[in-house]
Amino acid sequence: MSNSNEKPRSLYDKRVSQARIVRRVVFFCVLGLLIVGTILGISSYYYLKNALGPIDxxxxxxxxxxxxxxxxxxxxxxxLEEEGLVRNGTLFRYYVRYKNESGFQAGEYNLSTSMTLDELISELKEGRVLEEPELVFTIPEGRWLEDVAVMIANSTGHAVEDIQAVLSDREYVEALIDQYPMLTEEILNESIRHPLEGYVFPAQYEFMVEDPSIKDIIEAMLNRTQTVVDELSSEIAESGYTIHEILTLASIIEREAKTSEDRYKISGVLHDRLESDMPLQVDPTVAYAIGEHRYMTSLTDLKIDSPYNTYRYKGIPVGPIANPGKDSIQAAVRPERTGALFFYARVNGEVIYSETYEEHNRVHQQYRQEWIDAESQGELEEEQENE
Known part of the structure; x- marks a missing residue:
């Protein structure tokens, strides 16, 4: 009888002992993790403090x-890293993005190694170009890359053909992909008409030399787009779309809207249609597919077999159909949802939004004659020239 009582007790003692060992192991593991975490936390704190502080x-x-x-x-x-003013150039970029800083000015600066990162950023936003630019020209929003090439040619001594040759040089474009984070293999899709369409930023450009090279001009424009993309990087990542897709949506918005308010509302319509698995059905994509600046499209036009044709193919087109400005790019990631799935742009720039196809069709029938009259009178061509 005594033996049978001793056996269960022995088993119980053994289990208690094992439990103690397990608790000790868990305790020391947790303690080890806490120590390592504390060391890493302290190390990271001092690293960042050192990195954000002055060099000397x-x-x-x-x-x-x-x-x-x-x-x-x-x-x-x-x-700044090459000049010995910051310890890590990449950290500078991420810190600028974290602080949502922008508006850095070109120019000559006298900077000190006693400056913190915040002081350097503040100084770089106050600079001014010391020389008067030798060349100044402006690229308006929403232009096709082909038109941009003509504008550059008209403002410089470069021939249109030479500019277009550089823009379509695959080897050069591949080198740009390595240089600019916003550029990906998506732009090398053989169905895309111009790989850099949508990436050439519309703005005023100033050059300190009278005859900058074609590549210098192109890269100045790409730099501006990269800056905007960097500012919106977190919103683009949260959108679920790639940078290429966002710029494609932005290009459609740019071609459709004349006011900032409508850009965000049209963006809302486009996003809602995409999420409802509806085709975008926007006329500027058809005009781009045809290769002609058209404000009106026929039933025949809508049937053209092109990856740009949003009447024939669902989803976002293969690539941008114009070069959008900052407001349109922002609108592409900040859609204003109004419940409308349709919109109609009048000749005078007014945009009418509808929740149902029946409403939209009534609006279309009511105002379609405006476009027919304007086109027959040549007003649309004149408007295109004056934009």
């Missing part, structure tokens, strides 16, 4: 730095 507060050195026109935060960070 005790014996500051003044360094003259040139920030070229159109420089991105990434390029500015590289310049």
């Amino acid at each position: 507060e005790e014996s500051p050195e003044e360094i003259q730095v040139t920030i070229p026109i159109g420089s991105t935060a990434n390029q500015i960070g590289t310049i």
Whole structure:
């Protein structure tokens, strides 16, 4: 009888002992993780504090730095690191993005190694170009890349054919993909008419030399787009769409809307249609597919077999159909949902939104004659020339 009582007790003691061992193991594992976590936390804190602080507060050195026109935060960070003003150029870029800083100015700066990262950022937003630019020209929003090439040619000594050759040079475009984070293999799709369509930023450009190279001009424009993309990077990531797709949507918005208010509402319609698995059915994509600047499309036009034709193919087109400005790019990631699935743009720029196809069709029938009259009188061609 005593033996049978001792056996269960022995088993119980054994289990208690094992439980104690397990608890000790768990305790020391947790303790180890806490110690490692604390060490990493303290190390990260001091690393960041050191990285954000001045390079040499005790014996500051003044360094003259040139920030070229159109420089991105990434390029500015590289310049500052090379000049010994920051410890890590990449950290500068991420810090700028975290602080949502922008508006850096090109020019000559006298910067000191005693400056913190915040002080450097503040200084770089106050600079001014010391020289008068030798060449100034403006690219309006919403133009096709072919039109942009003509505008550059008209403002410089470069021939249109030479500009177009550089823009379509596959080897050059592939090199640009390595240089600009916003550019991906998506732009090399053989169905895309121009790989850099949508990436050439519309703005005023100033150059310190009278005859900048074609590549210098193109890259100044790409720099501006990259800056905008960097500013919106977190919103683009949250949108569920790629940068290429967002710029494609932005190009459609740019071609459809004349006011900032309508850009965000039209973006809402496009997003709702995409999420409802409806075709976008926007006329500017058909005009781009045809290769002609048209404000009116026929039933025959709507049937054209092109990956740009949003009447024939669902989803976002294969690539941008124009070069959008910042407001349209922002609208593409900040859609204003109104419940409308349809919109109609009148000749005078007014946009009418409808929730049902029946409503939209009534609006279409009511105002279609405006477009017919305007086109027959040549007003649309004149408007295109004056934009």
